[in-house]
Amino acid sequence: MPDDDAREDAHKNGDTRVEEEEKETAPAPDDEVAAAVVERFPGTVFHCSHGQPVVYVDRAVWAELGGFLRDEQQFTQCVDVTAVDHLVDAARLFVPGVDPERFEVVASFLSHPRNRRIRAICEVPAEDATVPSLTDAYPGANFGEREVYDLFGIAFTGHPDLVRILMPDDWVGYPLRKDDAPARVPVTFKEDPRPR
Amino acid sequence: MSDTRGGTRDDSDVRTPDDEHDDELAPDPRLTRQTDEGAQELQQTRDLVVTGGPWPEVEGEGDTMIINMGPQHPSTHGVLRLMLELDAETIVRAKPVVGYLHTGMEKTGEELTYVQGATNVTRMDYASPLSNELVFSMAVEQLLDVEVPPRATWIRMYLNELNRIASHLLWQATNGLDLGALSMIIYGWREREETLRLLEKITGLRMNNNYIRPGGVAAELPDGWQDDTLELCNLVEKGTAEYDELLTGNPIWQERLVGVGVITTEQALALSATGPILRSTGFPWDLRKSQPYLAYDQVDFDVIYTENGDCYDRYRLRLQEILESVKIVRQCVEKMPPGDYRVQDRKVTPPPRARIDESMEALIHHFKLFTEGFKVPPGETYVAVESPRGEVGCYLVADGTGKPCRLHIRGPSFYNLQAMSPMMEDRLIADAVAVISSVDPIMGEVDR
Amino acid sequence: MGLEQVPYSFLTGRLEDLVKWARRNSVWPATFGLACCALEMMAAGAAHYDLARYGMEVFRASPRQADLMIVAGRVSQKMGPVLRQVYDQMVEPKWVISMGVCASTGGMFNNYALVQGVDQIVPVDVYVPGCPPGPETLMHGILLLHGEIRSGEIMKRRARTAHGGAAIQVDQRDGTPADSLATR
Numbered sequence: 001m002p003d004d005d006a007r008e009d010a011h012k013n014g015d016t017r018v019e020e021e022e023k024e025t026a027p028a029p030d031d032e033v034a035a036a037v038v039e040r041f042p043g044t045v046f047h048c049s050h051g052q053p054v055v056y057v058d059r060a061v062w063a064e065l066g067g068f069l070r071d072e073q074q075f076t077q078c079v080d081v082t083a084v085d086h087l088v089d090a091a092r093l094f095v096p097g098v099d100p101e102r103f104e105v106v107a108s109f110l111s112h113p114r115n116r117r118i119r120a121i122c123e124v125p126a127e128d129a130t131v132p133s134l135t136d137a138y139p140g141a142n143f144g145e146r147e148v149y150d151l152f153g154i155a156f157t158g159h160p161d162l163v164r165i166l167m168p169d170d171w172v173g174y175p176l177r178k179d180d181a182p183a184r185v186p187v188t189f190k191e192d193p194r195p196r
Numbered sequence: 197m198s199d200t201r202g203g204t205r206d207d208s209d210v211r212t213p214d215d216e217h218d219d220e221l222a223p224d225p226r227l228t229r230q231t232d233e234g235a236q237e238l239q240q241t242r243d244l245v246v247t248g249g250p251w252p253e254v255e256g257e258g259d260t261m262i263i264n265m266g267p268q269h270p271s272t273h274g275v276l277r278l279m280l281e282l283d284a285e286t287i288v289r290a291k292p293v294v295g296y297l298h299t300g301m302e303k304t305g306e307e308l309t310y311v312q313g314a315t316n317v318t319r320m321d322y323a324s325p326l327s328n329e330l331v332f333s334m335a336v337e338q339l340l341d342v343e344v345p346p347r348a349t350w351i352r353m354y355l356n357e358l359n360r361i362a363s364h365l366l367w368q369a370t371n372g373l374d375l376g377a378l379s380m381i382i383y384g385w386r387e388r389e390e391t392l393r394l395l396e397k398i399t400g401l402r403m404n405n406n407y408i409r410p411g412g413v414a415a416e417l418p419d420g421w422q423d424d425t426l427e428l429c430n431l432v433e434k435g436t437a438e439y440d441e442l443l444t445g446n447p448i449w450q451e452r453l454v455g456v457g458v459i460t461t462e463q464a465l466a467l468s469a470t471g472p473i474l475r476s477t478g479f480p481w482d483l484r485k486s487q488p489y490l491a492y493d494q495v496d497f498d499v500i501y502t503e504n505g506d507c508y509d510r511y512r513l514r515l516q517e518i519l520e521s522v523k524i525v526r527q528c529v530e531k532m533p534p535g536d537y538r539v540q541d542r543k544v545t546p547p548p549r550a551r552i553d554e555s556m557e558a559l560i561h562h563f564k565l566f567t568e569g570f571k572v573p574p575g576e577t578y579v580a581v582e583s584p585r586g587e588v589g590c591y592l593v594a595d596g597t598g599k600p601c602r603l604h605i606r607g608p609s610f611y612n613l614q615a616m617s618p619m620m621e622d623r624l625i626a627d628a629v630a631v632i633s634s635v636d637p638i639m640g641e642v643d644r
Numbered sequence: 645m646g647l648e649q650v651p652y653s654f655l656t657g658r659l660e661d662l663v664k665w666a667r668r669n670s671v672w673p674a675t676f677g678l679a680c681c682a683l684e685m686m687a688a689g690a691a692h693y694d695l696a697r698y699g700m701e702v703f704r705a706s707p708r709q710a711d712l713m714i715v716a717g718r719v720s721q722k723m724g725p726v727l728r729q730v731y732d733q734m735v736e737p738k739w740v741i742s743m744g745v746c747a748s749t750g751g752m753f754n755n756y757a758l759v760q761g762v763d764q765i766v767p768v769d770v771y772v773p774g775c776p777p778g779p780e781t782l783m784h785g786i787l788l789l790h791g792e793i794r795s796g797e798i799m800k801r802r803a804r805t806a807h808g809g810a811a812i813q814v815d816q817r818d819g820t821p822a823d824s825l826a827t828r
Contacts (some may be wrong), residue, residue: 091596140468183756270705300757338828385690
């Protein structure tokens with residue numbers, strides 16, 4: 001499996017960061033919001049990424065997480081929804097307790113009254129690329145989810161208007177997937193006839 | 197038929213339908229037939245005559261009409277397409293359709309090294325390119341765990357504020373153009389040209405500067421920058437005072453903008469709107485004050501916010517923000533610390549050009565940096581700064597190689613466009629232009 | 645020279661010179677600003693660089709009233725048909741300046757999303773390089789165009805190459821003939 005290979009490669013390279021993560025089996029959330037999330041949704045893994053709190057949740061509870069953050073944790077805005085394709089990673093950040101899949105959907109939240117941020121990540125397998133939508137709790141996630149659908153092909157169930165937003169409506173393929181080529185046109189110059 | 201009467205010119209010339217002279221002057225039979233038929237036609241279809249009479253009840257009256265506005269239209273906000281559902285002149289629903297400027301920048305970002313990355317992200321929000329470069333560089337530096345020297349930090353802050361001045365002046369000009377105040381676009385470019393000239397002196401380019409790079413900035417500030425900056429500050433303050441006088445109290449301006457495009461704080465927060473839109477609703481949220489980055493906690497400035505959430509408020513807000521930025525720029529001139537303009541770690545920043553001739557190591561480093569780039573250990577981070585349009589963020593995932601695994605820029609205009617629909621509903625079409633203008637979308641960062 | 649000193653009150657010249665003079669001194673651009681280059685195009689029209697000296701400060705929103713389309717910015721796949729439609733609506737004689745490297749060749753974005761050069765869609769008369777080209781560069785391009793109009797070269801070339809390709813009809817991949825607004 002590509003992810004395991006990547007991890008093996010990382011071990012071989014002696015990437016210290018990966019080894020550090022392995023030493024801690026279940027880091028205690030030192031961020032109170034993350035602790036609340038871990039308590040409310042068992043199975044959530046907390047990770048501190050360069051000083052920023054990140055919670056890895058199961059995608060089944062994605063929409064509920066949105067409601068929880070908005071209603072009980074005063075996270076007033078969902079700032080960004082995006083996705084990552086880890087198909088060809090040379091080395092992937094390994095967080096213990098998280099079962100890595102090909103795609104990750106990432107949502108960033110901001111709480112104005114508490115002046116803090118939190119990031120939530122859920123793993124999405126390639127063969128069943130669907131995630132519940134955050135638009136019930138955060139209508140502002142609408143465009144972000146459409147963009148993820150358009151560029152990655154991850155469908156959001158419960159989204160009011162899941163159609164392509166950036167590519168033409170009849171486009172075939174999902175451009176930001178790693179197996180979708182950038183489609184670079186070979187460039188030729190007058191003096192140098194080889195196409196670059 | 198020629199009239200060969202000749203002789204007396206009397207009223208017998210005048211032909212009338214029931215004139216007995218008609219027998220002599222038999223008119224063209226075709227003419228009569230046409231006239232007869234024509235008259236009959238008119239008789240039958242009298243119900244549909246346009247010039248008068250009551251309109252018949254046409255089926256489907258009261259239905260709305262869907263009209264398309266853009267993507268090519270004279271408003272200078274780029275290629276935004278709006279589907280408007282209209283009931284006479286009132287907008288029932290508005291739906292923005294974007295994607296007409298999609299450039300695949302995030303895909304291109306995965307093909308470029310981190311050193312080259314700034315050239316790519318700078319073209320997203322092309323009205324304030326240095327904000328994009330800043331947020332990208334900050335994300336890379338966070339993943340690398342390098343700290344940028346204080347002078348580089350202050351230079352970055354100084355340039356960002358210059359960019360904010362240029363962007364808001366551009367907005368003032370295009371807002372005026374959209375609303376018909378054509379003198380505003382001519383005058384607005386006056387100060388913007390001076391700002392761009394200063395940016396050209398410092399960074400080498402008027403726009404899309406590629407100056408803020410991971411590790412610091414690309415080059416040292418040129419000699420005499422303090423004097424040039426203070427001169428610019430004076431010019432901008434004078435110009436802003438003129439625009440204030442020209443427009444703020446102008447009754448036509450107020451008629452067009454007051455009460456137009458109102459949005460409430462709850463709506464703005466729910467729709468992920470940030471920046472001047474959120475601040476105009478009475479919510480004083482500015483990342484420079486609330487979550488300070490660079491050296492914003494060491495300079496003194498105010499967060500401008502207004503209460504009503506309409507287009508007039510956003511106009512006044514942006515005008516005032518220009519003056520706040522001028523304040524910050526003046527403080528940067530006074531307090532600029534000495535030191536390096538980029539971090540000295542040779543693995544991250546290239547050596548000075550002069551050293552290349554002297555040291556083999558420097559040459560190798562330079563070569564490797566500009567061909568392969570530096571490698572960033574695996575990790576992910578999200579960094580956000582306050583651009584003139586709102587919160588611009590960079591979500592960067594690194595995988596240990598010299599190119600990012602995922603580079604995503606959270607463009608403020610992309611999410612602000614969601615806030616545009618409630619602003620336009622139940623307003624007239626003429627207000628739609630005012631609303632689009634006050635949302636200030638830059639399509640480069642909407643579509644990326 | 646005051647009119648009083650002219651001994652005879654008529655001048656001779658060729659009609660086509662008069663037509664060319666009129667055409668090049670009142671080229672009205674259509675608004676087709678797409679991206680960053682649009683800001684520099686607006687700067688060229690503003691007071692500092694001032695396109696009004698060429699009679700070009702009126703940017704017509706309606707393509708029917710415009711002579712020149714300055715494609716200022718990157719043309720995405722979604723925008724391509726729109727570009728062609730606007731070009732087709734312009735009335736002859738019409739010219740196209742491709743402003744900036746993105747419009748000329750796809751620029752730094754050699755990928756799936758952009759048309760690699762607007763000359764794949766419309767015939768281009770002047771290419772203005774730069775990213776973005778400063779207003780002086782754009783004005784240099786405009787002056788080149790004026791020179792081409794003055795020498796008549798541009799119209800001769802048009803006649804030789806079927807309107808620079810504008811009159812060529814390209815059918816869709818599935819055989820459906822393309823709508824052409826340009827065939828007359």
